[in-house]
Amino acid sequence: MPRYRLDLEYDGGPFVGWQRQDNGPSVQQALEEAIARFAGHEVRVQGAGRTDTGVHALRQVAHVDLDRDWPADTVRDATNHHLKPAPVSVLAAAPVPDDFHARFSAVGRAYVYRLLDRRSPPALDRGRVWHVVRTLDTDAMAAAAGHLVGRHDFTTFRAAQCQSASPVKTLDALEVSRVGAEVHVNARARSFLHNQVRSMVGTLVEVGLGRWRPEDVSRALAACDRAACGPVAPPQGLYLSAVRYPGE
Amino acid sequence: MPRYRLDLEYDGGPFVGWQRQDNGPSVQQALEEAIARFAGHEVRVQGAGRTDTGVHALRQVAHVDLDRDWPADTVRDATNHHLKPAPVSVLAAAPVPDDFHARFSAVGRAYVYRLLDRRSPPALDRGRVWHVVRTLDTDAMAAAAGHLVGRHDFTTFRAAQCQSASPVKTLDALEVSRVGAEVHVNARARSFLHNQVRSMVGTLVEVGLGRWRPEDVSRALAACDRAACGPVAPPQGLYLSAVRYPGE
Numbered sequence: 001m002p003r004y005r006l007d008l009e010y011d012g013g014p015f016v017g018w019q020r021q022d023n024g025p026s027v028q029q030a031l032e033e034a035i036a037r038f039a040g041h042e043v044r045v046q047g048a049g050r051t052d053t054g055v056h057a058l059r060q061v062a063h064v065d066l067d068r069d070w071p072a073d074t075v076r077d078a079t080n081h082h083l084k085p086a087p088v089s090v091l092a093a094a095p096v097p098d099d100f101h102a103r104f105s106a107v108g109r110a111y112v113y114r115l116l117d118r119r120s121p122p123a124l125d126r127g128r129v130w131h132v133v134r135t136l137d138t139d140a141m142a143a144a145a146g147h148l149v150g151r152h153d154f155t156t157f158r159a160a161q162c163q164s165a166s167p168v169k170t171l172d173a174l175e176v177s178r179v180g181a182e183v184h185v186n187a188r189a190r191s192f193l194h195n196q197v198r199s200m201v202g203t204l205v206e207v208g209l210g211r212w213r214p215e216d217v218s219r220a221l222a223a224c225d226r227a228a229c230g231p232v233a234p235p236q237g238l239y240l241s242a243v244r245y246p247g248e
Numbered sequence: 249m250p251r252y253r254l255d256l257e258y259d260g261g262p263f264v265g266w267q268r269q270d271n272g273p274s275v276q277q278a279l280e281e282a283i284a285r286f287a288g289h290e291v292r293v294q295g296a297g298r299t300d301t302g303v304h305a306l307r308q309v310a311h312v313d314l315d316r317d318w319p320a321d322t323v324r325d326a327t328n329h330h331l332k333p334a335p336v337s338v339l340a341a342a343p344v345p346d347d348f349h350a351r352f353s354a355v356g357r358a359y360v361y362r363l364l365d366r367r368s369p370p371a372l373d374r375g376r377v378w379h380v381v382r383t384l385d386t387d388a389m390a391a392a393a394g395h396l397v398g399r400h401d402f403t404t405f406r407a408a409q410c411q412s413a414s415p416v417k418t419l420d421a422l423e424v425s426r427v428g429a430e431v432h433v434n435a436r437a438r439s440f441l442h443n444q445v446r447s448m449v450g451t452l453v454e455v456g457l458g459r460w461r462p463e464d465v466s467r468a469l470a471a472c473d474r475a476a477c478g479p480v481a482p483p484q485g486l487y488l489s490a491v492r493y494p495g496e
């Protein structure tokens with residue numbers, strides 16, 4: 001069974017998330033059906049990150065086993081052809097060794113969260129950003145973000161339904177920057193807890209609005225208590241932006 | 249009648265264009281109806297640029313006369329409230345003198361055209377870019393664009409239905425740049441002929457794909473013949489990005 005790596009972009013808006021669910025269309029299902037249509041057999045697609053309902057991907061990585069050697073460009077183009085009109089696009093396909101696993105081989109994940117902080121609602125980026133009606137203090141947010149970087153028990157920033165064995169994770173970077181009219185929060189780690197990025201961003205926004213001081217975030221982290229978290233940021237501002245593998 | 253200037257952002261996708269038409273919803277109509285709902289009287293909104301069907305605006309400018317003095321922020325917020333769910337947003341509202349006319353007072357207009365030149369279709373920017381499946385040679389496009397800058401008879405790049413008195417216009421800038429995975433074409437002039445930007449961009453793309461040489465664009469311009477134009481670029485990549493007034 002030749003194995004292929006797929007690099008993917010998608011608009012999470014119309015999906016219940018990456019993973020197959022009974023309650024609606026998933027990105028995984030859209031891909032599996034598109035690939036099955038040209039490969040002529042059922043397939044199982046494994047993704048590096050199980051993005052939630054409404055969360056987008058600039059570059060998700062997945063793998064799939066096919067029953068014969070297809071040219072990689074054919075895998076990319078034929079899958080894209082059969083994906084239409086779903087807003088999922090295969091950016092690249094490449095043959096990989098049998099021991100490559102999109103999820104378990106990954107050694108790093110990066111997310112970007114886009115905030116639009118202005119009075120007027122977005123017309124062009126509706127469903128692509130979190131609209132916050134007041135100007136955010138990015139210096140205060142950056143100071144707060146600094147308290148979260150490193151190895152910590154992130155229980156405060158973890159969804160109740162999180163299935164991770166341990167709440168202890170190492171957050172490699174949490175950077176706040178102004179990009180044009182938007183504020184972007186870039187997060188990098190080997191892996192994240194369920195809802196961790198949205199929980200951290202929602203809390204940083206409290207700081208950006210002046211409701212919390214930066215050091216309150218440090219206290220919330222130390223509490224190791226879900227109740228100490230700020231509001232969870234909505235899904236439409238979040239993008240899985242990169243997955244890293246050994247040697248990359 | 250106090251006059252207000254409105255700065256606007258909109259997604260052109262669901263509209264027949266800026267101008268009121270019998271065949272579908274227009275941005276002008278959406279605005280006039282939203283303003284009438286809070287002002288309590290019918291209004292006429294005048295725009296600086298009559299964008300075509302499907303063309304977007306990052307910053308269109310319009311003016312409207314109201315029957316009494318409203319705080320400018322109320323004009324902005326109340327219009328935005330009544331615009332929902334139309335993808336039109338009032339970025340700013342400000343009182344202006346009676347002799348300010350969004351269209352006739354304007355002394356400059358700027359457009360940006362977004363091209364995505366890659367094999368895979370866009371998932372996140374569908375309806376926001378023109379997808380060209382091969383890599384564009386931006387150096388060749390920039391050389392070709394140079395032939396169009398300046399004062400010329402732009403008959404070649406003018407739609408048959410153009411109502412401008414003269415085909416002679418001064419193109420102040422036509423800049424080609426790579427921005428991440430995209431190619432952007434920025435155009436600036438006092439005013440443009442109907443379809444001029446999309447006609448120029450479509451022709452530049454022929455150069456970027458290697459089908460035309462840069463000097464062929466010079467020849468097409470000199471022909472003063474609509475038949476000498478390359479294909480007209482589709483509307484979804486075009487954005488009215490700025491309107492300039494005296495003193496700005």
